[in-house]
Amino acid sequence: MSATPFAFDATGITGSNDVDRYAAVRTSQGSRQVYTLQLSLQEIPRVLPVPDPKYPTTGNRKVNPDHAQKFGAYIRGQTEWVAPPLLVRDNGSIRFEEQIELPDGxxxxxxLVPRNSRHILKIIDGQHRILGIDHAVKILDEQLASWQDALARGDSGDPEELRVQIADAEKVRARFSTEHLAVQIYVESRPQAYEQMFFDVADNALGITQAVKVRFDSRKVVNRSIPEVLKHALLKDRIDMEQDRVTGPNPNILGAKHVGDIIRAANLGVVGRVTERREEQLDDSTLIENTNVFLDCLVASFPELVELIEERITAKDLRGSSLLGSITMLRVLAGAFHDIWSQQGTAEEDVIEFFSKLSPHMSVPVKKGSIWMTTTDFEENSSGPSARRQNLKNLSDTLVSWYEEGLPTDAAHDRR
Incomplete structure (x- = not known):
């Protein structure tokens, strides 16, 4: 039997496509091209990268899952939700086909966005919103499938109640398919530039911590020095990159902000400031080298820091037993190091010899009779010096005088 001939209409069939097409506007912002488009909530997790809370994205901060889920619940529960545009960057893989040129340029x-855009586009601003939307879409799909299965089986719950739940969920799904969020795509392929973009966006918003600022504000010479200094054995994997306060059970000895403070003190003195002129004059490599010498001197002088490096004690143990657990004390030591190191003819061994003389006096709390109580910068039973500017300067100057003239003895202080 011969086959019956028929006409096949192939209109609309595209086959496999490497790109998705979206209506968009191309503008300029600064020296960069920016594409603005609208994505439905349903599309956002498919087109944009969804951040993983366990692995911070390069050039961005760590994601807080609870905060993200709260945003997902917000857009699901509020029919009048509002959110600013999502900002992402592209390294040049996206193409734009111009159709209309407007008078404003x-x-x-x-x-034309590649189908694998989730692996190409990178988030500048909007991590929590994207993760929250992804969570809301997944939860909605799971709940809808569960309720539909239960209704079909007829063996779970009140059928009428299930129908109401399904109807409500389908309304939300319809909303997610028709409600949109603006997305702005910046064309930028330079790593240092996109980290600066994150900082610039965050710095003009409320809530960015100093720890995050110093990580991404690459315009400042001290901040640019931090990544190399963090490779030192004393600091490696012991720095809180998110929080400014490092206390209690925190496994870190410093925050990123404090590393910047120590770099500044070791190179400019305990209350030294980086003025605009100094910013131009200072060299990253010099800051890094001097700070590493200071850290080497600390490790060579204080056995408890060796124990910390060898993981025989924790950061919490150090804070509870030694002045070296005090961020303020480390900053003072860095300032004294700067003043001593700046003296002509000073060798690393000279600093180590002096710091080693301080080593027997580093126990906390500071008790009456301690050499530290000969200064005006400690309170009895404290775990560190006062952080006021005048106390920082006074204590740093005192250490320099002890280096030059010798330490006061406990016995001499007891006779007072």
Missing amino acids: SNIGQL
């Missing part, structure tokens, strides 16, 4: 056209 902007263009309307089609944006």
Whole structure:
């Protein structure tokens, strides 16, 4: 039997496609091209990268899952939700087909986004919103499937109640398919530049910690020095990159902000400031070298720091037993190091010899009769010196005088 001939209409069939097309506007912002488009909530987790809370994205901060889930619950529960645009960057893989040129220099056209865009686009601002939307979409799909299965089986719950739940969930799903969020895609491929973009966006918003600022504000010479200094054995894997306060059970000895303070003190003195002129004059490599010498001197002088490096004690143990667990004390030692190191003819061995003389006096709390109580910078039973500017300067100067003239003895203080 011969086959019956028929006409096959292939209109609309595209086959496999490498790109998705979106209506978009191309504009300029600074020296960069920016594409603005609208994505439905349903599309966002498919097109944009979804951050993993366990692994911070390069050039961005760590994600807080609870905060993200709260945003997901917000857009699901509020029909009048509002959110600013999501900002992402592209390294040049996206193409734009211009159709209309407007008098202001902007263009309307089609944006060709690769299907694997989740692996190409990187988030500048909006991590928590994207993760929250992804969570809301997944939870909605799971709940809807569960309720539909239960209704079909007829052996779980009140059928009428299940129908109401399904109807409500389908309304939300319809909303997620028709409600949109603006996305702005910046064309930028330079790693240092996109870290600066994150900082610039965050710095103009409320809530960024100093620890995060120093990580991403690459315009400042001290901040640029931090990544190399963090490779030192004393600091490696012991720095809190998110929080400014490092206390109690925190497994870190310093925050990133404090590392910047120590770099500054070791190179400019305990209350030294980086003025605009100094910013131009200072060299990253010199800051790093001097700070590493200071850290080497600390490790060579104080046995408890060796124990910390060898993981025989924790950061919490150090804070509970030694002045070296005091961020303020480390800053003072760095300032004294700067003043001593700046003296002509000073060798690393000279600093180590002096710091080693301090080693027997580092126990906390500071008791009456301690050499530290000969200064005006400690309270009895304290675990560190006062952090006021005048106390920082006074204690640093005192250490320099002890280096030059010798330490006061406990016995001499007891006779007072």
